[in-house]
Amino acid sequence: MTHLIRGPRALLSAVLFIFACGxxxxxxxxxxxxxxxxxxxxxxxxxxxxxxxxxxxxxGRIVQSTATGQAGIDAVTRFYAETLPQLGWTRGADGRWTRQAEVLDIAIQPQGGRLTVRFQLSPRDPAP
Structure with missing residues (x-):
């Protein structure tokens, strides 16, 4: 007998069952x-x-935040290059990310074996 998973609730139930059973x-x-x-x-x-x-x-909103960690600069750069477009962000020629009326700047700086990543999210300047 073949069992088919139909619909999002059934799929969620199946996934939770798999995790619960280890x-x-x-x-x-x-x-x-x-x-x-x-x-x-x-x-x-x-x-x-x-x-x-x-x-x-x-x-719009303005957000400034900082994160640190042992991650490699290439891994962090690749993560944002792969992930942000899936969330609707577009990378501009200047390296800044834009989405609708917002701009996201991500600055990655190595410091003594660790990375410091600064995020700045702000409203996009209106077109002249």
């Missing part, structure tokens, strides 16, 4: 850059939640 490792919850709910934190980076500066105004 047939697959439980995935880690996705972490996001503090102050955002839509900019993922690259694996290997840790951000202090109290470090984020968040400001909302009528023209």
């Amino acid at each position: 047939l697959a490792p439980v995935p880690a919850l996705a972490a996001f850059v503090p102050g955002t709910e839509d900019v993922p934190l690259a694996p290997g980076l840790v951000a202090a939640p109290d470090d984020a500066l968040v400001f909302d105004n009528p023209t």
